[in-house]
Amino acid sequence: MAEEVDDLWEPWMRTADRLLEDEQLIQRVFEAQARRWLLSRTRGRRQTPAEVVLRLLILKHVRDWSYEVLEREVRANLVYRTFARIGAEKVPDAKTLGRLGQVVGPEVVADLHRRVVEIAVEKKVVVGRRMRVDTTVVETNIHYPTDSSLLGDGARVLTRVMKKVERGAQGLVSSVRNRMRSVRKKVVAIAIAARQRGAAGEAKRRPLYEGLLSVTRKIVHQAKRTMGEVDQLGARKRKQFSGLRRQLETMTERVEQVVKQTRARVFGGNTKFEEKIVSLFEPQTEIIRKGKASKPTEFGKLVKVQEAENQIITHFEVYDERLPDAALLVGAVEKQEQQIGSVPRIVAADAGFYSQANEKRLQEMGVKNVSVPSRNTRSEQRRSHQKKRSFKGGQRWRTGCEGRISVLKRRHGLNRCLYRGQDGMKRWVGLGVIADNLINMGLYLAK
Numbered sequence: 001m002a003e004e005v006d007d008l009w010e011p012w013m014r015t016a017d018r019l020l021e022d023e024q025l026i027q028r029v030f031e032a033q034a035r036r037w038l039l040s041r042t043r044g045r046r047q048t049p050a051e052v053v054l055r056l057l058i059l060k061h062v063r064d065w066s067y068e069v070l071e072r073e074v075r076a077n078l079v080y081r082t083f084a085r086i087g088a089e090k091v092p093d094a095k096t097l098g099r100l101g102q103v104v105g106p107e108v109v110a111d112l113h114r115r116v117v118e119i120a121v122e123k124k125v126v127v128g129r130r131m132r133v134d135t136t137v138v139e140t141n142i143h144y145p146t147d148s149s150l151l152g153d154g155a156r157v158l159t160r161v162m163k164k165v166e167r168g169a170q171g172l173v174s175s176v177r178n179r180m181r182s183v184r185k186k187v188v189a190i191a192i193a194a195r196q197r198g199a200a201g202e203a204k205r206r207p208l209y210e211g212l213l214s215v216t217r218k219i220v221h222q223a224k225r226t227m228g229e230v231d232q233l234g235a236r237k238r239k240q241f242s243g244l245r246r247q248l249e250t251m252t253e254r255v256e257q258v259v260k261q262t263r264a265r266v267f268g269g270n271t272k273f274e275e276k277i278v279s280l281f282e283p284q285t286e287i288i289r290k291g292k293a294s295k296p297t298e299f300g301k302l303v304k305v306q307e308a309e310n311q312i313i314t315h316f317e318v319y320d321e322r323l324p325d326a327a328l329l330v331g332a333v334e335k336q337e338q339q340i341g342s343v344p345r346i347v348a349a350d351a352g353f354y355s356q357a358n359e360k361r362l363q364e365m366g367v368k369n370v371s372v373p374s375r376n377t378r379s380e381q382r383r384s385h386q387k388k389r390s391f392k393g394g395q396r397w398r399t400g401c402e403g404r405i406s407v408l409k410r411r412h413g414l415n416r417c418l419y420r421g422q423d424g425m426k427r428w429v430g431l432g433v434i435a436d437n438l439i440n441m442g443l444y445l446a447k
């Protein structure tokens with residue numbers, strides 16, 4: 001049976017199997033599991049072996065599966081069982097796999113990626129002579145944000161949590177009033193009125209927004225009264241409702257922020273309100289415009305991806321706040337120099353990364369060919385420089401970064417960042433990058 005299964009391994013799997021035997025990779029996952037609880041090293045049942053956890057997470061992102069599909073496929077496939085080093089043992093269920101995925105946090109994933117790049121350098125897969133860099137937007141799992149839909153979301157969540165508190169406490173001094181029927185009617189009316197453009201449509205929407213804001217404020221005041229009543233309960237009851245109270249407090253603050261930005265936009269004409277929230281459930285989401293004709297506005301986080309030879313991603317970063325592309329170029333080259341120990345001979349990027357200061361700085365660092373175009377130049381000297389064979393060659397090589405981002409999004413889960421919070425997105429993106437690197441290293445070393 002082992003001989004039959006061995007013939008069915010994919011080429012990348014054979015090389016990745018050897019690469020994942022690295023002691024530092026396994027030890028880092030083992031340490032992360034040992035820190036789950038204070039006495040995880042000495043108490044409780046035996047944990048899932050670290051090498052099994054690492055291989056299952058890599059397999060998940062190589063195939064872009066959910067945890068449920070991962071469990072089913074590994075249970076049913078002898079090749080996956082052998083690759084994951086499970087053999088005839090029981091496969092962890094989907095809930096356990098999800099918890100193990102959360103244990104391997106963003107710091108652990110960054111360390112794993114750093115070690116994978118070190119292995120690529122040791123195996124001579126990466127020499128560091130070339131570098132290309134690009135940015136993309138990883139969208140969060142939210143609906144298209146409108147002021148009315150955000151107010152409706154907040155009213156719905158606050159009402160639901162208050163009802164849970166009321167049922168658990170077997171009644172409150174001031175009973176919770178359900179105003180969701182009024183909220184839904186007003187949200188639908190605003191959506192219908194939004195179809196009419198111009199001053200007439202605006203005149204219809206204003207009174208509707210005024211009514212929706214009024215109902216939402218009443219729900220917020222009711223939530224604050226409910227929190228006050230929870231604070232007056234006994235110690236045991238307060239502990240019982242502590243989680244629901246935190247939800248009420250968090251959501252109340254966010255709904256109040258949405259009320260402020262809605263009033264500023266609808267009645268004050270201010271469309272650039274500070275600290276604007278576009279999702280009550282993913283508040284870290286940013287509004288990003290990268291000039292795409294098909295999708296002019298995206299809602300998510302900016303991610304930088306930089307590659308060296310043989311399509312190996314040497315560094316990635318999810319930014320807390322969006323920065324201009326031009327502010328990232330010099331730091332990307334310095335990062336590759338720090339990782340590999342040498343300055344690349346050619347650096348390629350698109351026009352968004354161009355500035356005279358960047359080009360001068362890279363030349364001072366020792367980069368011989370800075371292939372970053374300037375679209376707005378009127379200098380004949382600059383135009384002739386951009387027509388040189390070496391410059392055009394760098395730009396042809398740069399286009400591969402677009403394909404790499406497309407593969408990361410389609411095959412390795414960059415468009416499925418379902419974990420809430422910045423750390424969850426960093427973990428998800430990092431695991432997808434590691435999976436892609438292992439595939440490319442496997443294909444290169446198998447030649």
